Amino acid sequence: QQQVKQSPQSLIVQKGGISIINCAYENTAFDYFPWYQQFPGKGPALLIAIRPDVSEKKEGRFTISFNKSAKQFSLHIMDSQPGDSATYFCAASMKGGNQFYFGTGTSLTVIP
């Protein structure tokens, strides 16, 4: 049973466009929601994270939008660049928990 559902599976965006990846969860005990970025042949690396006490967090061109009532959160990549082409994973964890639960990943391709 997938604790965190992620969509779309793949995404193609023109350079300069906005990339949007969505995630949904059911467990209301989750209280930490990170996004990881993975380049081919490498391990994932933390990109940005949010807690449910805020509705949005922005770091440069990357923004997480969080909707607590809908139990959804999304990653927006503004002004997408070819260098952003990677696989993105959303994840969730619980307060005091040891585990991270990952979505199935989104393969993003930004075409010049």
Place this chain on the structure above:
Amino acid sequence: DAGITQSPRHKVTETGTPVTLRCHQTENHRYMYWYRQDPGHGLRLIHYSYGVKDTDKGEVSDGYSVSRSKTEDFLLTLESATSSQTSVYFCAISGVGGDTGELFFGEGSRLTVL
């Protein structure tokens, strides 16, 4: 980069043989994790450790065992490898676990079971 080394990085083996993957960290982090990555499934937790000799199962632990006799080393063993265990395996470490902790991943070990 976090000091995480996985070995071997690539391995081809035959069905029924035992396989051990090693994760070595130089960060003195408490938590260590083994994930497998498969297309369409993302990252799935196999086992994790929250201290020396303290381990617990993840969501896909069947067919795998782990050991952690030292803070820096976390071993993943496939007692009798099967083709369904062909995957890329990632070790990850964290200083504070899932509460607020950032996971630092190794570069992965690609295992092919023929």
